[in-house]
Amino acid sequence: MSWITAEAALAQLQTKPQTLYANVSRGRIQSRPDPADSRRSLYRLEDVERLAQRRPGPGRTATVASQTITWGEPVMPTAISTIADGRLYYRGKDAVGLSQTMTLEAVAGLLWACADPDFGGGTETESDSALSALAGLANRQLPTLGRTIAVLRGDAIETVNSLAMALTGSQRSDWALHLRLAHHWRRPDSADMLRRALVLLAEHELNASTFAVRVAASTGASLSAATLAGIAALGGPLHGGAAVAMRDLSETAEHRGAPSAINVYLQQGRPVPCVGHRLYPMGDIRARALMDQFDLPPIYAELDDAIQSKVGEQPNIDFALTALAAAFDLPDNAPLTLFTLGRSIGWLAHALEQVGTGTLIRPRANYVGEPINLI
CATH class of the missing domain: 1.10.580 (Citrate Synthase; domain 1)
Incomplete structure (x- = not known):
């Protein structure tokens, strides 16, 4: 079983970080902590490659649009906050860090x-x-x-x-x-x-x-x-x-x-x-x-x-x-x-x-x- 970084997974999927994390939460991509850095995650290469081969074509537009309403990719852009690699950020700043002071x-x-x-x-x-x-x-x-x-x-x-x-x-x-x-x-x-x-x-x-x-x-x-x-x-x-x-x-x-x-x-x-x-x-x-x-x-x-x-x-x-x-x-x-x-x-x-x-x-x-x- 091979594991890759978030950057490598995103490059293969050609998508946004939020979509990667949504696929993990839905069980489509298996993840585990990076042994070299517990703050980061690794992703199962076989799962990423399988999803990369199933990128939606024009005929699935309605289905994909419908799925975004239920824990899917964000339906609109925002500069306010995001959840990336298990962390919450307010305008790019770590929320847990902000909560300390x-x-x-x-x-x-x-x-x-x-x-x-x-x-x-x-x-x-x-x-x-x-x-x-x-x-x-x-x-x-x-x-x-x-x-x-x-x-x-x-x-x-x-x-x-x-x-x-x-x-x-x-x-x-x-x-x-x-x-x-x-x-x-x-x-x-x-x-x-x-x-x-x-x-x-x-x-x-x-x-x-x-x-x-x-x-x-x-x-x-x-x-x-x-x-x-x-x-x-x-x-x-x-x-x-x-x-x-x-x-x-x-x-x-x-x-x-x-x-x-x-x-x-x-x-x-x-x-x-x-x-x-x-x-x-x-x-x-x-x-x-x-x-x-x-x-x-x-x-x-x-x-x-x-x-x-x-x-x-x-x-x-x-x-x-x-x-x-x-x-x-x-x-x-x-x-x-x-x-x-x-x-x-x-x-x-x-x-x-x-x-x-x-x-x-x-x-x-x-x-x-x-x-x-x-x-």
């Missing part, structure tokens, strides 16, 4: 290509719901059409301000966002971990909620309305709402032990929640970067070991967020709150980028219904 405000400046914004200018709101807070703002905020990106950055700041006021309360609005959350939850010792989590969650290229934001922004909708689309998509159990399933697993593990809890899922043919990530064949780098910075509660440490031994995968970011909430005794909704506040920065970066293209996202449907009666 940067605040969410500084990441917003990086992703929005501007000076670090001030998110302390929000007005007090009676709403404690992100959805209702942004719905009120969306009724007042202007559409994006005909307005410059420089002006729209002000709308982006206003949107995050409104969201932050709803999620952190109206006090201490002159503090950094992670400090406001720690104060709101009365857990000052959690502040640095919240900062790291927010930075790691800020952006993740064309995930489901970000794509929803870009579609809304492409219509000329206001930035707050586009962010609402992201929040709606984020809440699903296959996205930011996955922490609910993780809490159920941890509760089962508390009663039965971690190995038995994992066995229950596997014996019933149920996927173990918060495990693995298609874009990280070697493990979700965000999860490990976060979990390495605090002591896992005993049950989560046991689950971490049981998952790796019985499933053969690594815990993902949803596992890490739930473990973080348990370690610092944060509210049950803390994982989703962190996801919403952190990811709003990436959503707005994509909304601004989409507005800058001046194009409408409008795929065509492949009709598979009843035959059309032309009579």
Whole structure:
């Protein structure tokens, strides 16, 4: 069995790095860590050669286009972030490295290509719901059409301000966002971990909620309305709402032990929640970067070991967020709150980028219904 570098594989496939990683996540190309450099991967030559011989011709255009919607090659170019060789990069900078020192405000400046914004200018709101807070703002905020990106950055700041006021309360609005959350939850010792989590969650290229934001922004909708689309998509159990399933697993593990809890899922043919990530064949780098910075509660440490031994995968970011909430005794909704506040920065970066293209996202449907009666 022969193994080649990513550069050699890309040269044979004549494609983008994201397509190579997607083929690995789908099991089409086998990969393994490079013995000479554990930060890099090698790829099975036979798999690469097989795919290189099957490059699509004109007759498969519709099929290929359809497949891009499901974990396929990105459907649009972006300069905001990418996942390459198991690492996450924000405008070319390693996200894990950024999480060691940067605040969410500084990441917003990086992703929005501007000076670090001030998110302390929000007005007090009676709403404690992100959805209702942004719905009120969306009724007042202007559409994006005909307005410059420089002006729209002000709308982006206003949107995050409104969201932050709803999620952190109206006090201490002159503090950094992670400090406001720690104060709101009365857990000052959690502040640095919240900062790291927010930075790691800020952006993740064309995930489901970000794509929803870009579609809304492409219509000329206001930035707050586009962010609402992201929040709606984020809440699903296959996205930011996955922490609910993780809490159920941890509760089962508390009663039965971690190995038995994992066995229950596997014996019933149920996927173990918060495990693995298609874009990280070697493990979700965000999860490990976060979990390495605090002591896992005993049950989560046991689950971490049981998952790796019985499933053969690594815990993902949803596992890490739930473990973080348990370690610092944060509210049950803390994982989703962190996801919403952190990811709003990436959503707005994509909304601004989409507005800058001046194009409408409008795929065509492949009709598979009843035959059309032309009579």
